[in-house]
Amino acid sequence: MTARGPAPGALPPREMALAILVAAVWGVGFVAIKAGVAQAPPLFLTAVRFALAAFPGVLFIPRPKARWRDLVGYGLCIGVGQFGLLFLAIRDGMPAGLASLVIQTQAIFTIALAHVLMKQATRPRQLFGAFVALSGVAVIGLARGAEAPTAPFLSVLAAAVFWSAGNIFSIRAGRANMMGFIVWSSAFAPLPLLALSLALEDRAAIAAAILRPTFVVWGGAAFLAYGGTLIGYGLWGHLLARRPAAQVAPFALLVPVFGMASTAAVFGEPLGAGVLAGAALVLSGLAITTIAPRRS
Numbered sequence: 001m002t003a004r005g006p007a008p009g010a011l012p013p014r015e016m017a018l019a020i021l022v023a024a025v026w027g028v029g030f031v032a033i034k035a036g037v038a039q040a041p042p043l044f045l046t047a048v049r050f051a052l053a054a055f056p057g058v059l060f061i062p063r064p065k066a067r068w069r070d071l072v073g074y075g076l077c078i079g080v081g082q083f084g085l086l087f088l089a090i091r092d093g094m095p096a097g098l099a100s101l102v103i104q105t106q107a108i109f110t111i112a113l114a115h116v117l118m119k120q121a122t123r124p125r126q127l128f129g130a131f132v133a134l135s136g137v138a139v140i141g142l143a144r145g146a147e148a149p150t151a152p153f154l155s156v157l158a159a160a161v162f163w164s165a166g167n168i169f170s171i172r173a174g175r176a177n178m179m180g181f182i183v184w185s186s187a188f189a190p191l192p193l194l195a196l197s198l199a200l201e202d203r204a205a206i207a208a209a210i211l212r213p214t215f216v217v218w219g220g221a222a223f224l225a226y227g228g229t230l231i232g233y234g235l236w237g238h239l240l241a242r243r244p245a246a247q248v249a250p251f252a253l254l255v256p257v258f259g260m261a262s263t264a265a266v267f268g269e270p271l272g273a274g275v276l277a278g279a280a281l282v283l284s285g286l287a288i289t290t291i292a293p294r295r296s
Helices: 013-037 042-054 068-091 096-117 124-147 150-172 178-186 190-200 203-211 215-242 245-267 273-290
Strands: none
Touching: 013 042, 013 068, 013 096, 013 215, 013 245, 042 068, 042 178, 042 190, 042 203, 042 215, 068 096, 068 150, 068 178, 068 190, 096 124, 096 150, 096 245, 124 245, 124 273, 150 178, 150 215, 150 245, 178 215, 190 203, 215 245, 245 273
């Protein structure tokens, strides 16, 4: 007998490919973040990223059929909470590759919040796969943890909590047009970020970033805005709106695989045996969680 499509608990191949694509784009994005915060204030750079994601698209793309509180909540959680804290942490010494790993604790926060707030069920196989993947995260963290100062490490953990909260707002939006959702929600991030930047960061450095633009700063911000935000979060929200969080969220655990590989290639951040062993566990856990046996 032949298989009749994806087994319960598994993403269809097309959606699985989209999830992997998102993870790759987000992973490579850590190169742009590290390079950008070396030349521009991090909160200002984050504001530029979300301004580019929102404008001029918000003038042409109709507002999605989503509640205002979901649009505002998503924009503030992802734009201000997640990326504001992440950019600050990398500026303050968190290795970009390690940050790409630590922030993936959002997968567990997302599954837990979706279970508690949205009553989404989890299967024993998914829980076991998540345990294996998080064991890989722990192995990599032990192998690389000495490189990360405490305060930036905690900032990345807080960023992961904000990401998971943003995922809940995305789930609540349901089957709204996700490109419109991402564009319109992004419009709520730049002003709070700019206000925080003006209050907390060097205004001379802000002025220099504007008056003496560089490709690293503005090209990197454009890549993060259009690749990471519009395409990445648009596809991510599309998947979360159609599949349980326990099926989708674990794919974010691939981000550190791409993130550490790309930052190692560009910046020489080390990839030792412990990191590679942990990455293998992450991939194994992801396979257990998402690739269920087909029924014949």
